[in-house]
Amino acid sequence: MSNSYIEKAEEAILHTYNRFPVVFDHGEGVRLYDVDGKEYLDFAAGIAVQSLGYHHREFTEALKEQIEKLTHISNLYYTVPMMEAAERVIKASGLQKVFFTNSGTEAIEGAIKAAKKYAYERDNCADHEIIAMHHSFHGRSLGALSVTGNEKYQIPFRPLLPGVHFADYNDLESVKAQVSEKTCAIIMETIQGEGGIYPASEEFLKGVKALCEEKDILLILDEIQCGMGRTGHMFAWQEYGVEPDIMTCAKAIGCGVPVGAFVLGKKAAEGSLKAGDHGTTYGGNPFVCAAVNKVFELYEKEHILEHVRTVGAYLEEKLDELVAQYDFLKERRGKGMMQGLEVTDRPVGEIVKRALEHGLVIITAGSNVLRFVPPLVITKADVDEMIEKLRKSF
Numbered sequence: 244m245s246n247s248y249i250e251k252a253e254e255a256i257l258h259t260y261n262r263f264p265v266v267f268d269h270g271e272g273v274r275l276y277d278v279d280g281k282e283y284l285d286f287a288a289g290i291a292v293q294s295l296g297y298h299h300r301e302f303t304e305a306l307k308e309q310i311e312k313l314t315h316i317s318n319l320y321y322t323v324p325m326m327e328a329a330e331r332v333i334k335a336s337g338l339q340k341v342f343f344t345n346s347g348t349e350a351i352e353g354a355i356k357a358a359k360k361y362a363y364e365r366d367n368c369a370d371h372e373i374i375a376m377h378h379s380f381h382g383r384s385l386g387a388l389s390v391t392g393n394e395k396y397q398i399p400f401r402p403l404l405p406g407v408h409f410a411d412y413n414d415l416e417s418v419k420a421q422v423s424e425k426t427c428a429i430i431m432e433t434i435q436g437e438g439g440i441y442p443a444s445e446e447f448l449k450g451v452k453a454l455c456e457e458k459d460i461l462l463i464l465d466e467i468q469c470g471m472g473r474t475g476h477m478f479a480w481q482e483y484g485v486e487p488d489i490m491t492c493a494k495a496i497g498c499g500v501p502v503g504a505f506v507l508g509k510k511a512a513e514g515s516l517k518a519g520d521h522g523t524t525y526g527g528n529p530f531v532c533a534a535v536n537k538v539f540e541l542y543e544k545e546h547i548l549e550h551v552r553t554v555g556a557y558l559e560e561k562l563d564e565l566v567a568q569y570d571f572l573k574e575r576r577g578k579g580m581m582q583g584l585e586v587t588d589r590p591v592g593e594i595v596k597r598a599l600e601h602g603l604v605i606i607t608a609g610s611n612v613l614r615f616v617p618p619l620v621i622t623k624a625d626v627d628e629m630i631e632k633l634r635k636s637f
């Protein structure tokens with residue numbers, strides 16, 4: 244059955260992805276099933292999205308309930324789900340104001356606009372610059388692409404946003420070298436995801452924060468992939484004790500319902516976007532906000548952060564054992580349930596393909612890293628099963 248669907252899909256869908264030859268049908272917990280009924284253990288979570296696993300009963304019920312009431316009404320009015328979702332994000336982050344978007348990319352766009360507006364209000368001129376990191380990923384729209392440090396993605400679409408300068412991640416001196424009078428923001432992932440799973444060093448993140456405070460530059464931390472409990476902290480920066488001026492969220496915040504957010508700390512909340520400066524038709528509608536509310540509620544009820552710390556440590560231990568055993572595995576990097584294995588001398592795509600044959604879903608990051616971003620509800624037994632299947636795939 245799969246093959247005929249794949250052929251038809253390739254006829255109709257713009258080929259911007261080289262998809263794996265699997266047609267998924269449904270999911271249950273940490274298992275996925277394709278249209279031929281084959282079962283897979285999932286260690287990708289739809290790219291770090293499905294942190295509660297698939298077909299979570301209480302989550303599904305909450306979505307159904309909201310659909311029966313109201314799905315969309317626009318941002319011209321108030322709704323209770325949006326008010327509650329904003330309260331939850333603020334409580335969890337300690338930041339001050341939330342703007343809900345439909346995706347991570349749009350959260351980045353909003354964060355960039357907020358930083359520009361902050362500097363504009365302060366200086367009364369609009370000629371500001373942004374520092375971003377090499378090997379970063381922030382999205383594919385023109386603004387987000389402008390701060391994505393990957394030439395391959397950028398070249399055909401130039402000219403992009405002017406005034407963006409790139410520095411080396413985890414190299415404070417290289418960031419300092421890009422700072423000018425015009426710098427309004429430094430944007431980076433707290434843990435680089437697509438670029439190959441590189442956590443920020445504590446020294447680097449603290450150094451950048453100090454630099455931002457000294458020069459009145461806004462620090463934008465992209466928590467779209469590493470946030471929402473993935474590292475065992477609700478937001479990865481909380482482990483470092485380095486608070487951003489603006490944070491971006493998406494992926495797991497809706498657990499499969501498309502929603503993102505940019506969240507402003509005091510400075511940006513008071514001195515940037517005002518009525519009329521930014522907008523969205525769908526963003527933060529009652530349906531997606533009902534999802535956000537239930538996600539936060541279930542994280543608490545199911546003690547997700549504690550669970551990630553325990554099982555994440557076990558995952559690390561098991562991946563370290565693999566690195567010790569196989570010469571072609573160079574190192575493990577990551578925190579909690581955001582892990583990467585750097586591979587040498589073998590195409591990672593081949594390993595991922597063979598893993599699928601063995602009923603294991605994993606993905607890659609960068610050109611040579613196997614990425615593990617499972618649903619946060621996996622158990623130690625799931626980790627053991629994953630390791631078993633991965634060994635077979637080697």
Ligand SMILES: *Cc1c(COP(=O)(O)O)cnc(C)c1O
Binds near residue numbers: 465
């Ligand atoms: C996925 C991702 C984005 C883009 O989010 P979309 O929802 O795909 O638009 C931005 N930044 C990071 C760190 C991501 O992982």
